[in-house]
Amino acid sequence: AQSVAQPEDQVNVAEGNPLTVKCTYSVSGNPYLFWYVQYPNRGLQFLLKYITGDNLVKGSYGFEAEFNKSQTSFHLKKPSALVSDSALYFCAVRDPTAGNQFYFGTGTSLTVIP
Amino acid sequence: EPEVTQTPSHQVTQMGQEVILRCVPISNHLYFYWYRQILGQKVEFLVSFYNNEISEKSEIFDDQFSVERPDGSNFTLKIRSTKLEDSAMYFCASTETLGVTEAFFGQGTRLTVV
Numbered sequence: 496a497q498s499v500a501q502p503e504d505q506v507n508v509a510e511g512n513p514l515t516v517k518c519t520y521s522v523s524g525n526p527y528l529f530w531y532v533q534y535p536n537r538g539l540q541f542l543l544k545y546i547t548g549d550n551l552v553k554g555s556y557g558f559e560a561e562f563n564k565s566q567t568s569f570h571l572k573k574p575s576a577l578v579s580d581s582a583l584y585f586c587a588v589r590d591p592t593a594g595n596q597f598y599f600g601t602g603t604s605l606t607v608i609p
Numbered sequence: 610e611p612e613v614t615q616t617p618s619h620q621v622t623q624m625g626q627e628v629i630l631r632c633v634p635i636s637n638h639l640y641f642y643w644y645r646q647i648l649g650q651k652v653e654f655l656v657s658f659y660n661n662e663i664s665e666k667s668e669i670f671d672d673q674f675s676v677e678r679p680d681g682s683n684f685t686l687k688i689r690s691t692k693l694e695d696s697a698m699y700f701c702a703s704t705e706t707l708g709v710t711e712a713f714f715g716q717g718t719r720l721t722v723v
Binding site for chain 1: 613615640642644650651652653654657664665667700702707708709711712713714715716717
């Protein structure tokens, strides 16, 4: 079965410090991995994705994520956090061999402290 | 930038009433989805729709739910007889193709069943 785990409900980081939001996944085939961000009262906005190729992918707003196949992880990172990065972050996986739906994690609330 | 739009943004309904949630996917997209997010919980897949028929559905999507693409632009989710536990944020999404492409999500409809 396909699943995504985000082990941290809440991450706090000081402005200017690097941030990491963790994600691990479980799929039967090769995963397509995605990160979405949700601001209050808004929908899910796409940040970045990993399909194949370079394990480090870069996305919107300075975010990047590293695919690690051996650890089945896809952690979201940013070198220098901004207060405006405070939001809810969702990791999602899609297994093209097992249907077309996205499986989401439970979300991680990121708070960047000024 | 093209976007998925959903109406209404908030719907309050009495238990047992029918509701229709509306979505306008991105115009050149071919695959459409409904997801829901109960407050504080993860985003859950309900149904996917392609070529005027349901392609996948979850256990949540029982006989009380239906989807329709009544014209070339709208995609609707109907709940026939709402229950208190249907209270959630409902997200519509669309993708251009299967597999590698990210989904674009609407801003959501908050459904409150009283």
